[in-house]
Amino acid sequence: MEVRVLFFARSRELAGASEATLSLQPGSTTAALMPHLLEQFPQLSELGTSFVLSLNQEYLAPGEAQPLKAGDEVAVIPPISGG
Amino acid sequence: MEVRVLFFARSRELAGASEATLSLQPGSTTAALMPHLLEQFPQLSELGTSFVLSLNQEYLAPGEAQPLKAGDEVAVIPPISGG
Amino acid sequence: MAADRAVLREGRCYAEVTPDPLHLQRLVELVVDDGAGAFATFTGTTRNTFQGKKTERLEYEAYVPMAAKKLLELCQQACARWQLCGAAIAHRTGVVHVGEASVVIACSSPHRRDALEACHWAIDELKATVPIWKKEFFEGGEVWKENEE
Amino acid sequence: MAADRAVLREGRCYAEVTPDPLHLQRLVELVVDDGAGAFATFTGTTRNTFQGKKTERLEYEAYVPMAAKKLLELCQQACARWQLCGAAIAHRTGVVHVGEASVVIACSSPHRRDALEACHWAIDELKATVPIWKKEFFEGGEVWKENEE
Numbered sequence: 001m002e003v004r005v006l007f008f009a010r011s012r013e014l015a016g017a018s019e020a021t022l023s024l025q026p027g028s029t030t031a032a033l034m035p036h037l038l039e040q041f042p043q044l045s046e047l048g049t050s051f052v053l054s055l056n057q058e059y060l061a062p063g064e065a066q067p068l069k070a071g072d073e074v075a076v077i078p079p080i081s082g083g
Numbered sequence: 084m085e086v087r088v089l090f091f092a093r094s095r096e097l098a099g100a101s102e103a104t105l106s107l108q109p110g111s112t113t114a115a116l117m118p119h120l121l122e123q124f125p126q127l128s129e130l131g132t133s134f135v136l137s138l139n140q141e142y143l144a145p146g147e148a149q150p151l152k153a154g155d156e157v158a159v160i161p162p163i164s165g166g
Numbered sequence: 167m168a169a170d171r172a173v174l175r176e177g178r179c180y181a182e183v184t185p186d187p188l189h190l191q192r193l194v195e196l197v198v199d200d201g202a203g204a205f206a207t208f209t210g211t212t213r214n215t216f217q218g219k220k221t222e223r224l225e226y227e228a229y230v231p232m233a234a235k236k237l238l239e240l241c242q243q244a245c246a247r248w249q250l251c252g253a254a255i256a257h258r259t260g261v262v263h264v265g266e267a268s269v270v271i272a273c274s275s276p277h278r279r280d281a282l283e284a285c286h287w288a289i290d291e292l293k294a295t296v297p298i299w300k301k302e303f304f305e306g307g308e309v310w311k312e313n314e315e
Numbered sequence: 316m317a318a319d320r321a322v323l324r325e326g327r328c329y330a331e332v333t334p335d336p337l338h339l340q341r342l343v344e345l346v347v348d349d350g351a352g353a354f355a356t357f358t359g360t361t362r363n364t365f366q367g368k369k370t371e372r373l374e375y376e377a378y379v380p381m382a383a384k385k386l387l388e389l390c391q392q393a394c395a396r397w398q399l400c401g402a403a404i405a406h407r408t409g410v411v412h413v414g415e416a417s418v419v420i421a422c423s424s425p426h427r428r429d430a431l432e433a434c435h436w437a438i439d440e441l442k443a444t445v446p447i448w449k450k451e452f453f454e455g456g457e458v459w460k461e462n463e464e
Contacts, residue, residue, distance in 0.1 A: 009376055009448035010459050018317075054446070057381035075378055075446070079461035082375070082382070082406060082447030083278075083359050083418050083438055089168075092227055092299035093310050101168075137297070140232035158229055158297070162312035165226070165233070165257060165298030166210050166269050166289055166427075191340055194358075200413050203362040206355070206434075209343075213352040213425060264349050276362060282435045285355075289427055 001026050001070035005037065011051060011076040014043040024068060030055060031065040033074060044076070052077045084109050084153035088120065094134060094159040097126040107151060113138055114148040116157060127159070135160045170259065172234035178245055180254035181237035183230050183298075188256050193272040197252030202274035206281035208289045210269040212262045219304040226259045226268060229297040233257065236296045244273065244288055248280040255288065257298055268300070319408065321383035327394055329403035330386035332379050332447075337405050342421040346401030351423035355430035357438050359418040361411045368453040375408045375417060378446035382406065385445045393422065393437055397429040404437065406447055417449070 003022050007015045015037075022036055030053060038044055053060045054075045060066060068074075086105050090098045098120075105119055113136060121127055136143045137158045143149060151157075171184040180196045190209055197205065212224045241253040251274040262268045271288050275281040293313045300311045320333040329345050339358055346354065361373045390402040400423040411417045420437050424430040442462045449460045 006378065008378055008446070009450070012376075054378075054381060057378075057384055075381070077378070077446055078448065078459065080442075080444075080446055081449040081460035081462045082377075082445045083442040083462070089229065091229055091297065092301070095227075137229075137232060140229075140235055158232070160229070160297055161299065161310065163293075163295075163297055164300040164311035164313045165228075165296045166293040166313070190343065190356075194339065198414070200363040203360055205358040205360065207339075207358075208427065208431065209354040209356075210427065211352055211354065214349040265347070278357065278359065278438055282357065282431075282438075286431045286435075289431075 001068070003068055003070070003072045003074055005033070006073065006075040008075060008077060010078045011044060011047060014046055015041040016043070017041075028068050029065040030060055030068060030074070037076070047078065050079055084111070084151070086151055086153070086155045086157055088116070089156065089158040091158060091160060093161045094127060094130060097129055098124040099126070111151050112148040113143055113151060113157070120159070130161065133162055169230055172230050174234050174238040176238060176242065178250060178252045179238055179241035180252070181234050181241055182256040183228050183234045183237070184256060184258060185260040186258070188258050188267040188270045190267070190270055193254045193256055193270045196254040197272045197274040199251035199274055201276055202251040203276050204278040204281045205272065205274045206285040208271040208285050209267050210289070211267050212264045214264045216302050216304045219306065221264060222303045222305065223264070224262045224268065225301045225303065226257070226262060227299045227301070228257065228259045232297050237292070240288055240291055240295070243291070244284040248275065248284040249277070250275045250280055250284055253284060253288070255292065257296070259298070318379055321379050323383050323387040325387060325391065327399060327401045328387055328390035329401070330383050330390055331405040332377050332383045332386070333405060333407060334409040335407070337407050337416040337419045339416070339419055342403045342405055342419045345403040346421045346423040348400035348423055350425055351400040352425050353427035353430040354421065354423045355434040357420040357434050358416050359438065360416050361413050363413045365451050365453045368455065370413060371452045371454070372413070373411045373417065374450045374452065375406070375411060376448045376450070377406065377408045381446050386441070389437055389440055389444070393433040397424065397433040398426070399424045399429055399433055402433060402437070404441065406445070408447070
């Protein structure tokens with residue numbers, strides 16, 4: 001199944017793209033995302049642990065594993081600095 | 084000596100005037116003010132204790148007696164309600 | 167005849183008492199500073215109700231020169247207590263209809279906490295110390311308001 | 316192509332993410348209410364210095380739909396927690412030069428404490444929760460800022 005991945009700020013600069021499509025095994029959870037992303041965009045490792053993920057515009061807690069379905073939207077969210 | 088007295092808000096309505104001139108004995112203090120004002124404007128007694136006085140645009144503490152000189156400006160200040 | 171308005175300026179401080187309508191944008195422009203990253207404002211307006219009754223209007227009266235002096239002191243105290251680029255306060259006198267502004271406060275600072283705290287303190291302090299009075303005209307009567315401070 | 320702006324409205328709440336310049340007066344007009352006696356606003360602007368160096372500009376990037384959603388939730392939480400007539404927040408994206416506004420918040424309420432407290436809370440909460448990023452461009456470099464919250 002395919003999920004849409006958005007990159008922002010430093011993660012966008014490291015990935016060299018603002019979005020990508022990930023093909024995952026059906027039944028995959030959000031735990032599968034970073035291993036796949038690091039494979040496709042090795043520079044993302046420079047983020048270290050300084051990021052969180054969102055799933056369909058809701059933040060995921062670090063370590064939280066949610067089931068994924070086709071068409072889901074995920075974002076890589078470096079430390080925010082709005083305002 | 085003459086001092087200028089200003090009335091505001093409820094004190095102005097009770098006195099029926101926005102200002103007055105008081106003639107006082109040289110050497111008078113601010114303690115002399117209300118007795119003289121109540122004589123000239125008996126309606127002011129309706130204020131009760133709900134007012135303070137100012138001398139040359141500085142508040143006087145209740146019971147505070149400051150020396151007066153000719154040309155001083157005094158005001159009768161009911162409970163304020165700015166803002 | 168006593169003056170019906172006063173404007174006092176000192177350093178980063180601005181204080182005004184005026185019978186003219188107040189404009190928020192004008193007060194903000196008085197505290198603009200390229201060193202400021204934060205602007206906090208407070209505007210007090212006439213509400214449409216008073217203790218459950220319909221308000222027709224408010225009328226403000228001021229001891230103009232002393233009120234302007236106290237407003238300036240207020241700004242100066244705010245600048246001494248917080249790190250501000252600027253502080254400006256204007257209070258209106260005369261009739262202030264529902265929806266119109268009676269007081270506008272604008273503070274600017276490099277970092278947000280100073281402007282926000284100074285602005286909040288300023289309106290509280292104004293209500294406690296500045297010789298200005300408000301009379302409420304409502305359905306069925308009129309009364310001189312007294313601040314709780 | 317992803318949308319570069321979003322506006323969400325719900326009841327007394329208004330949230331906007333936009334690349335266009337922000338105007339304080341417009342946000343205030345969104346929270347006008349005859350039942351309001353108090354209006355509090357916060358404006359964040361680009362300052363001219365960053366850690367002692369001259370700032371050339373800031374550039375903001377947003378996860379637009381999620382940022383708009385989080386800004387609306389922020390307004391809704393403020394309305395639930397304080398007695399507000401209205402709450403409106405707009406955040407700008409793209410280049411924000413020195414002196415220009417990056418964020419404007421406006422809250423209105425019957426009594427002053429609610430608008431003042433809600434406004435202060437809102438900017439603190441925005442900095443902690445809304446997916447927007449700021450890059451500082453200064454003399455000699457550029458860096459992605461990280462809020463302390």
